[in-house]
Amino acid sequence: MPSADIPHDPANALRLPSELIDVENLRIPDAAAWPLTLDDLLHRASTDALVVLHRGRIVIERYANGMALATPHILMSVSKSLVGLLVGVLIADGKINSDILVTSVLPELEDTAYVGAKIWHLLDMRTGVAFTED
Numbered sequence: 001m002p003s004a005d006i007p008h009d010p011a012n013a014l015r016l017p018s019e020l021i022d023v024e025n026l027r028i029p030d031a032a033a034w035p036l037t038l039d040d041l042l043h044r045a046s047t048d049a050l051v052v053l054h055r056g057r058i059v060i061e062r063y064a065n066g067m068a069l070a071t072p073h074i075l076m077s078v079s080k081s082l083v084g085l086l087v088g089v090l091i092a093d094g095k096i097n098s099d100i101l102v103t104s105v106l107p108e109l110e111d112t113a114y115v116g117a118k119i120w121h122l123l124d125m126r127t128g129v130a131f132t133e134d
Contacts, residue, residue, distance in 0.1 A: 003074060010070075018058040038062070048073060084123055098123065 027035035052060035090096040098120040
């Protein structure tokens, strides 16, 4: 898959304060109503890393599958989450309407499978565009 390293200077990166909370007793019901630990859930979801911020502080930080704080990682799902949050703010502020066509915002997509898709289709991941990570 084509990718690019995004360089950064760790010396100039904002270090977030950390106040990790104890989640060892946290239980999450699965579809069969079996309680899972957070780590069980992350393993089942094939999650490599999870960082939860609350009021500007890291409260949960987990890494798996050989990942660590400084391990480079493909940002597909992170990008979707951040874009979804930003578009949600724009919708809430009345700056964008989720019912408009994607091509009215990005006309360069006119000759692609996104013709006829609306912003909310993208946010719900329901455009019907076939994609394979392979």
